[in-house]
Amino acid sequence: MELGLYTFADVGTNPVTGEKIGHPQRLRNLMEEIRLADEAGLDVFGLGEHHRPDYASSAPATALAGAATITKNIRLTSAVTVLSSEDPVRAYQQFATLDGLSGGRAEIMVGRGSFIESFPLFGYDLNDYDALFEEKLALLMRLNESERADWPGGPHTTAIQGLGIYPRPEQESLPLWIAVGGTPQSAIRAGVLGLPMALAIIGGEPARFAPLxxxxxxxxxxxxxxxxxxxxxxxxxxxxxxxxxxxxxxxxPAQAEVMNRIGRERGWPPTSRAKFDAESGPTGAQFVGGPAELTDKILKHHEIFGFDRFLIQMAIGVLDHADLMKAIEIFGTKVAPEVRKAVG
Structure with a gap:
């Protein structure tokens, strides 16, 4: 059982204190968070990719490379790499570089992306949303298998004829995960390809996703x-x-500000404290509580899913940095050991 954190490195205004956090400060805070997660004994830290003004994480591999030099044990992964609008060769090279810097601790978690800004930014057509992902994932897997790549090319990728792809990772191959957002087709695709699957759950009752x-x-x-x-x-x-x-x-306060802001874009009903408190209950999607409550909820859902890894996004919106650092310490030193002991 692996336990860890992931974030998109939100920037903006703290809704409680009014403090404004810009991109440079958020990235510096992020390094402190990853270093503490490593020192606290957590297994994984994931950094997502977004190309919006409210996030500082448009280049996860670069930020994780910085973290690689100040950590010793924690695995470093994207969460996710938006592969549909990325060059698979460059993505592979970046994470192979990260793997060398970290001593073999890099992973790539790929997905189609929950936001669309990267498509026009890098010149891709949203009508090719799924086709881009399938073709580029196939190429990325090929690059991971062999030092010299032979690739026929396709509508969305260039042909490669016996060219070397460097650097190579310290690990035999980079661990490659597929992130899914709840669609059966995505879960099936990950299984057919023989790849690990990361399931994002941000609403409803988590148990209803167990069939995936x-x-x-x-x-x-x-x-x-x-x-x-x-x-x-x-x-x-x-x-x-x-x-x-x-x-x-x-x-x-920070979670509600983010969800309501995104909700206005997507037509979601506004959240409320009453709804939040209900979702923080034993069967809800919010994993919020003291050490004992969070431990119990993780273990209850482990019985339902049988997952091998549990990642929690605690840095949603702009929180007080000291509160977040304390939460990371508690999760690593109080929750994680109890979960591991119970799971065996």
Whole structure:
């Protein structure tokens, strides 16, 4: 069982204190957070990719490379790399470089992206949303298998004839995950390709997504892969503090500001403290509480899913940096050891 954190490095104004955090300061804070996560004994830190003014994480590999030089054990992964609008060769080279800098701790988590800004930014047509991902993922997997690439090319990629792709990673190959947002087709695709799957859960009851894990296992087995060798993760929103009340009071204002802002773009109904508190209950999507409550909720959902990895996004919106650092410390030193002991 691996436990860790992920973030998109939000910037903006703290809704409680009014403090403004810009891109440079957020990136410096991020280095402190990753270093503390490593020191606290967490297993994984993931950094997402967005190309919007409210995030500082448009280049995850670069930021993770900075973190590689100040950490010792924690695995460093994108969460996610928007492969549809990325060059697979450059993505592979960047994460192979990260792997060398970190001593073999790099991973790539790829997805189609939940925002669309990168498509016009890099000259791609949204009508090719899924086709871009499929073709580029196939190329990325080919690059990961062999030092010299032979690739026929396609509508969205250039042909490569026996060219070397460098540097090579310290690991035999880069661990490559597919991130899915809840669609059965995405879970099946990950299984057919024999790739680990990370399932993002940000609303509703997490238990209703459990059938996607079974779809992933079944598709992997039918494609000739050993499903028990493929890792599975759930990636959730949440926060931990000394008490459940403090966790909710710290996390809710920033989380609500982000979800309502995005919700206005997407037509979601506004959130409220009552809704948030309900979703923070034992069966809800918010993993918020004191150490004991968060431990119990993780273990309860481990019984439902049987996941190998649990990642929590605590840095949603602009939180007080000291509160976030304290939450990372608690998660690493109090929650993670209890979860690992219970899971065995």
């Amino acid at each position: 894990f079974e779809l992933h296992r079944r598709a992997a087995a039918q494609a000739g892969h050993d499903p028990f060798k493929l890792k599975r993760s759930i990636n959730v929103h949440g926060f931990v503090a000394e008490t459940s009340q403090k966790a909710a009071d710290v996390f809710y």
